[in-house]
Amino acid sequence: MTSQQAAKQAALFGGEIQQNEPVRQYLVKVEDVPKFDLESYIANYKGRTRFDRLYMIGSCSTVLSTDALRLAVVEAKSGKDVARYERAVQALAKIAPKDPEAVLDRKWVERTRQVVRAETDKLEHELKGYKNNLIKESIRMGTDDLASHYHAIGDLASASKTYSRLKDNCTTPSHAAAMHLKTINVAIERGDWFAVQQAVAKYRSGPKPEDEQKKIQPKIAASLGLSHLELGNYLEAANNFLAAEPTLGDSFNENLTANDVAVYGGLCALASMDRNDLQKNVLENGQFRNYLELEPHIRRAISFFCNSKFRSCLDILEEYRTDYLLDFHLQRHIAPLYTRIRTKSIQQYSIPFSRITLQAMAKVFAPDAVGGLARPTDINSPFVQELIALIEKGILDARIDLEKGLLVSKQTDLRADVHKEAIESVEEYINEAHLRLLRANILSAGLQVTAPVLDIKADLGTRLGRGPSWN
Secondary structure, eight states: OOHHHHHHHHHHHTSOOOOOSOOOOOOOOBOSOOSSOHHHHHTTOOTHHHHHHHHHHHHHBTTTHHHHHHHHHHHHHTSSOHHHHHHHHHHHHHHOTTSGGGSOOHHHHHHHHHHHHHHHHHHHHHHHHHHHHTOHHHHHHHHHHHHHHHHHHTOHHHHHHHHHTTGGGOOSHHHHHHHHHHHHHHHHHHTOHHHHHHHHHHHHHSOOOGGGHHHHHHHHHHHHHHHHHHTTOHHHHHHHHHTSOTTOTTTTTTTOOHHHHHHHHHHHHHHHOOHHHHIIIIITOHHHHHHHTTSHHHHHHHHHHHTTOHHHHHHHHHHTHHHHHTOTTTGGGHHHHHHHHHHHHHHHHHTTOSEEEHHHHHHHHOHHHHHHOSOTTSTTSHHHHHHHHHHHTTSSOEEEETTTTEEEEOOOOHHHHHHHHHHHHHHHHHHHHHHHHHHHHHHHTTOOOOOOOOOHHHHHHHHHTSOTTOO
16 A cells, blocks of 8 residues: 555545555456356355455456445454455445445444454453463463454454464464464465465474364365465465365365365366376366366366367366456466466477468467458467467477468477387397307307406415415
């Protein structure tokens, strides 16, 4: 938030607006109607991520902006985070100034701030008393309550610091596991992805409750996968999402749902794995199949890619692009993910051929251009420019013959390579057989020269001048 924006907000709402958490900037405007129903979609989530997703949809979607921001105002008002409520009201006032929810409820703001201050003082005072009494379990519970309070009011930095102090007072593996999961939740909200990875590493290296492993493992795997996704490490993200046990259900919907794991894992795998790995690690993965059943279009897209039906794969992805552009974690990764998948498709399509007509490729990868442009294979057409860029980057090992309208591969003659390797193997075998026969003939003729066997003691005695019989 800039100083001018802060001043404008202060003038609008009669005071300073405090921001306790980082605010994402949403630059993508989505004009199309998504496939999901807003209320049904948001009902899958709970906790603070519901507001995050509603606010993002309201900021980016021109179709759902009013409905999403109205729901975001109601969601914020049901909690204790005043800054979120004020931010949602501001956003709604910009697009629907006459909406009843676009008017700031000052009484609620003042009342909530008073309640928050009183509760903060109470919890801090109680924790101080527990520390004076040196009761370890009471200190742990008091610290946990204070951290949860900070989390609820949006003071994520204080929540993170307070949760980190729980370590010395955790007496059981269950306490330690709960602490790590809460630390991960706060780190995800803050967008501190390295902190998420550190918390996962600490959980894995510390004591773990054996009876809760099936519940905790998918949360840990999904959290680590999400951190790699946000950092742009798509292969690592795919591997972690694919490793999540199918017992996640709705137990982690304060951050992710099982549907999110299917979409994030499937897209990251498509963007980073070859066809053999996709077939083995995704389609034939028994535990991830349970996630794919929740999002069958992702499974179909991967199947089409493995079967070289690239047009069908890309069509499915384009069909759901609007939905993914309105996803809180996925939006800024859609462009690189889709680009990688499209590039891989072009590579795989061209591998079996030494020459391909640009017209045939355009029908698969640019069907709109074929019907809409007079010469879709002209050098100035977007598709040909895309191929040129791939060739210049070294991604596509080929050259373009514009006169004949061909993409010519630079691959060597594979048949000639096979023949050359076979001839080299035969020559190597003949040479080795010749040497073996030569050695056998030398041995049979008695022409082998053997090294003399020396008597070490006799030789040593002679050298010392004591005679050969010296002992």
